[in-house]
Amino acid sequence: MNVGEICSREVIVMDSGESLHQAVGLMRENHVGDVVITASGTGKPVPVGILTDRDILIEVVAKDVPLDSLGVADVMSSDLLTVTETQTEAEALAAMRHKGVRRAPVVDAGGALVGIVSVDDVIEVLSEQLGNIAALIGREQQQERERRVV
Numbered sequence: 001m002n003v004g005e006i007c008s009r010e011v012i013v014m015d016s017g018e019s020l021h022q023a024v025g026l027m028r029e030n031h032v033g034d035v036v037i038t039a040s041g042t043g044k045p046v047p048v049g050i051l052t053d054r055d056i057l058i059e060v061v062a063k064d065v066p067l068d069s070l071g072v073a074d075v076m077s078s079d080l081l082t083v084t085e086t087q088t089e090a091e092a093l094a095a096m097r098h099k100g101v102r103r104a105p106v107v108d109a110g111g112a113l114v115g116i117v118s119v120d121d122v123i124e125v126l127s128e129q130l131g132n133i134a135a136l137i138g139r140e141q142q143q144e145r146e147r148r149v150v
């Protein structure tokens with residue numbers, strides 16, 4: 001299964017020139033833990049950074065910095081990991097593990113933003129696959145019992 005099949009296509013985006021206060025409001029309004037920061041010089045949004053609720057907590061709240069004094073660019077992670085929509089979930093998970101991030105913007109072949117994938121998305125797929133394996137084992141055991149009766 002590829003990342004394009006499991007990622008969320010609804011991504012909250014904003015420009016790096018926006019205020020941190022606006023970003024927090026967007027995150028709360030949309031019930032998300034991140035905002036992808038984009039540049040759109042080509043007309044298509046290209047991810048250039050990501051701002052997470054953890055970034056805000058660690059870099060702003062824990063240091064008692066007033067929200068209104070900062071912009072998104074001051075806090076966002078610009079050393080951004082992106083994954084392509086054609087990568088497998090295993091490849092994406094390996095890249096996320098290597099980078100130490102729980103979310104990654106998903107881009108198309110041209111680098112334009114098409115979604116976001118999170119560890120939760122991968123866990124959901126893996127748990128479904130494990131459930132199928134468990135069901136297969138149970139079915140196999142049932143068939144074996146039925147064959148022994150005859």
